[in-house]
Amino acid sequence: MARTLMIAGNWKMHKTIAESVQLAQEIKLGANGQTKAEVLVAPTFCALHPVAQVLDGTNILLAGQNLFWEEQGAYTGEISGSMLRAAGASHVLVGHSERRQYFHETDQTVNKRIKAAYQAGLTPILCVGETLLEREQGRTETVLETQLGQGLMDITPEHAQRLILAYEPVWAIGTGKTASEEQANQAHAFIRAWVAAFFDRQTADEMRILYGGSVKPENAKGLLSQSEVDGALIGGASLKSENFLGIMRAI
Numbered sequence: 001m002a003r004t005l006m007i008a009g010n011w012k013m014h015k016t017i018a019e020s021v022q023l024a025q026e027i028k029l030g031a032n033g034q035t036k037a038e039v040l041v042a043p044t045f046c047a048l049h050p051v052a053q054v055l056d057g058t059n060i061l062l063a064g065q066n067l068f069w070e071e072q073g074a075y076t077g078e079i080s081g082s083m084l085r086a087a088g089a090s091h092v093l094v095g096h097s098e099r100r101q102y103f104h105e106t107d108q109t110v111n112k113r114i115k116a117a118y119q120a121g122l123t124p125i126l127c128v129g130e131t132l133l134e135r136e137q138g139r140t141e142t143v144l145e146t147q148l149g150q151g152l153m154d155i156t157p158e159h160a161q162r163l164i165l166a167y168e169p170v171w172a173i174g175t176g177k178t179a180s181e182e183q184a185n186q187a188h189a190f191i192r193a194w195v196a197a198f199f200d201r202q203t204a205d206e207m208r209i210l211y212g213g214s215v216k217p218e219n220a221k222g223l224l225s226q227s228e229v230d231g232a233l234i235g236g237a238s239l240k241s242e243n244f245l246g247i248m249r250a251i
């Protein structure tokens with residue numbers, strides 16, 4: 001079955017509220033009727049609600065960049081799934097490599113966040129991917145298997161039907177080095193086969209697996225035309241509307 005492509009922009013820790021609103025307005029104008037892909041943006045927490053107001057009435061989706069697994073409480077600096085929902089988000093990134101690397105998130109806490117996302121009615125976008133060293137040691141598949149297996153532990157098949165995965169080789173993030181089309185397709189095929197074995201074939205066939213790592217207008221077409229690549233999770237190139245819209249137009 002045909003999977004709807006998703007073009008997702010992760011704005012990371014970039015842009016003030018005013019700048020986020022401006023970018024959202026430019027994307028809203030530019031994306032209007034220009035793409036068959038689903039479009040999603042993930043601003044900083046403080047810009048979520050203002051961006052939601054800009055995107056109101058469009059089919060552009062809004063995501064949080066992370067969430068905590070408790071609903072509320074004395075957890076300074078954290079945000080819950082229901083708070084993201086209330087701010088206008090329908091999706092949430094979980095387990096981004098920057099969260100794992102700089103904030104010590106583990107597969108176990110990723111699993112708690114995934115469950116909390118479902119609990120709040122959010123669609124999680126689970127990010128997985130190997131480091132350069134792991135790839136050079138031939139451990140890519142083992143790493144992916146572990147991140148997926150532990151991250152998705154005890155997730156019900158019903159919930160899995162709403163899951164989105166993102167393959168983001170750490171060595172390709174923000175480095176300008178993109179995985180080759182073959183490398184991306186091969187990793188995605190491995191992930192899809194894993195999903196089929198862990199859940200079932202239909203879930204695997206329907207699951208979107210996005211590629212992330214230095215995607216830009218010049219390489220988007222090649223990457224996104226791979227049979228196993230169902231969209232892109234874009235960092236740097238999502239921060240300028242002409243680049244983000246350029247990626248949309250390239251597909």
Ligand SMILES: O=C[C@H](O)COP(=O)(O)O
Nearest residue numbers: 010173174213214235236
């Ligand atoms: O979430 C997005 C990825 O980390 C990719 O970032 P990048 O496009 O800047 O390499």
